[in-house]
Amino acid sequence: MTLRWNLTCLLLILPIVFFNPFAQPARASGDPLPDTPFEQIREQARGTRVNWYMYGGWAHVNAWVDTFVAKEMKQRYDIDLKRVPMDAGVFVNKLLNEKAAEKKTGTIDLLWINGENFKNAKQAGLLFGPFAGRLPNVQQYVDPGSISHDFGFPVEGYEAPFGRAQFVFEYDTARTGTPPDTVAALKEWIMAHPGQFTYPQPPDFTGSAFVRHILYAVSGGHDPYMDGWDPDLYEKNAPLLWDWLNQIKPFLWQKGRTYPRDSAFLDTLFARGEVALGMSYHPPHAQNMIIEGSYPDTVRTFALKDGSIFNTHFTAIPFNAPNKAGAMVLADFLVSVDAQISKFQPENWGDFPVLDMNRLTLSDRQRFEAVDLGPATLTPEQLAKTAVPEIPAPYLEALEQDWKTHVLDR
């Protein structure tokens, strides 16, 4: 009798307890109007919660957001930060679904986004803005020219800068001697070491970037593409790319019949010694893995002389964000000197800052210079020598679609 009574009571209380934790706490009401001073936006956001949807595959980045960023947001602005792991393509799709269903209030406040995902989101009207120009830290410390375009697509203030990345390759000095230094040398190296190389399957972010590298190299550089989408140019140069990829295919891991699903899988293959070269769009990635214990500490990075692609990554606010004020405060904090320095530390992340060094005070500049990136990471100065800009987004989408037809299914 008692047990049954207890059970019944428990079951009845359960729904009440259950549906409550997921009820949203206090939300800042209404959109921040264009001429609201930022101090007022900060006031509006006080005591609210911000949901930040971002890629969740990097444990150290997750840790940095959950500890440093969350703590600072709470202490400085009394904002509860909730990080939600989700791939960019997936949350853009989610927003598209919500827009089509006319859902005025969604669940995402801030997004970590760039490239073709940003373009798709902006073109579909999924983003709130322009807001980036209203953030005090952006006005003070960021060079507007460096954030005017994202993969060749005009930003127009719909996303705020977050960090900078550049494509690098990784190798284990204990296993591999001198790595190749150009794309042509890479091809010879792959053919001389069958089964030791592979790249993540496009449309994975890293694999797609690798393909773009090869495109730049086989078609003589990045300049022709910077003017925008030119179908004739694409038709002329893409076959050169497919030829290169198909020529190395039999010498790849698994003879090119299967590719790692995403960069995390490639990391595992490289960490466990099944392939000899890794790659990442983030220069500090190798050092992070060494600190985590997943890579041996003999791993180093290198960039190809032909050019290694760099990009800026951003944060953006969806059209139906329930807490736009809070999102703006968070986006602003992420561009602050303190946050950028903390992010630059390799034990936190090592991601390069987006601040214009010339606009910083001397002491702040020294703080950045004092950061020791660790032996495996190339410094921003070293990487700047081979930096080439990203390709306009339409090329990227065409490449991702056609890779399947011309390389995978061939």
Place this chain on the structure above:
Amino acid sequence: MKRSHPAAHILFLVLLFSLFALPAGILVLVGLAPGWRFPDLWPERFSFAGIEFLITHRDRIAVSLASSFLYSLATVFVTLCMCLTPAAAFARQRFPGKRLLEALVLTPALVPPMTFAMGLHMVFIKLSLADTAAGVVLILALFSYPYMFRALVAGFQTMGQGYRVCAGNLGAGNIAIFRQVELPLLVPAMIAGGSVVFLVAFSEYFLVFLMGGGNVPSFTGFLMPLLASSNRSLAAILTLIFLVLPILLFFLLDWCLMRSYRKKGMI
């Protein structure tokens, strides 16, 4: 019948252990040794990095675990409510089309859940059920209720009509019969069906991901990105938690039941 040699039994037990228990044991090792790689048969170095991660993130892990636990429990409750009266009807009454209906009713557990969940997704968004725990519970209940249904039908059939008729003869009303006679007798069947539904809901990744949209925390959602990453020790430790928790729960449930049966003098 000639009895098999005890050595054959022991050999068989060794086979069983290496097939089913050894993976769990290896997971313990992987959990404690993030740098364990080929060709070491035994890890070179042990480290507590995985356990440290567990402790620093205990809040997030606890929230995911609690959320999974709660929505799985809610799913059991919902499937119970869904299946009680229909199971009684199926077990006791004969009506035209019963066999066909029974086959139809069991289909949600057989067909790939993607086929109906993705169709429903748009509707759930419009009804604001997507991204909520209620939506997750609904979809989980929809695809796991056949197990509860089967268990309850079997339970009703085992119970038979005798007790009900007896109690009716003694003057009890329908509701009283249900509450005081049938429900207690049905507890083993409810637990059998409930355990399966709970496990199915607790281990489900895709449906929670689809309908929860990242807003409903789940332990499987927390675990999934780690499984593909190179941080294997973390993944191993969380998997072990996944293993240990239901076992603990079932022991707890068993103990509660034994206690209540003992109190009633049934044991």
Place this chain on the structure above:
Amino acid sequence: MSWTGNRTAILLLKLSPLMLPFLVLFCGGVFLTVCQSLGLFTPLPHTGGLVDAYAVILSDPSFFASAGFSFGVALASAAGSVAAATFLAYRVWQLPKKMAGAALVYKIPLILPHIAVAFVVLVFWSRSGILASLAHALGLIQSMQEFPNVLYSGWGVGMILAYTLKGTPFAMLLILALLVRFDVRQIQTAAMLGASKPRIFFAIVLPRLAPALHTSFIILFLYSFGAFDIPYILSESRPGMLSLHVFDLYFKHDLARRPEAMAILTLMFGFAVLFIIAYSRTVTRLENGVRKL
């Protein structure tokens, strides 16, 4: 008249907690999937004919490759699970009482979620995994590359292993439930009459286990055919499992391709239903045949 009407009404009322969600949510969900595959109720207005999505899907050879691959993986894992489970359950049933408790370890994979079982297969069977280390220690291989390519061979072996590891205990559960009620005296009589052990198994025990075998086969086959969790971790690029293809089309490509994803799902649903019907009919016919003999 009103008496029977009353009874029907009460019956319907009793069935409603189940039938309402079943009709509205399950049948409704399938209906919506079919509609979206025809271009109705899609998030973006559909430009094109009703069956355009089907035309695109069915003219793509990689769709048939994926479908065949999914079928093969499902068949191999379901058949493997049921076969292994029969053997294991029979031996577990024969264990002396003292050892029977230890045999409960077979339930471990039941408790683990599918993604965890996929992880276990990854840890054990990858080229840099535990079994490779074991082979190296035994002197069978000298380097990682010599270890057979289990997980990415193109045959879906990784997924088959994971599904089998998860499915065998499930089938064992169902089979043991029947074995427990088995009358041991039948076996003893047969042994006394001189039947050999294999003959006892195949002629007496196996036919009685048939219901559990068929039920678990159908459930495991259909699950492996359409599930998402395990292929997400272990699948290969080409051919891939159908469920992953649907996931990609639904989440990673633009919304205009939604009807294609729904078309694949409709075809999968149709296949599942046809399979259930065909399998049940065949089984009944076979069993009737046996009884007549």
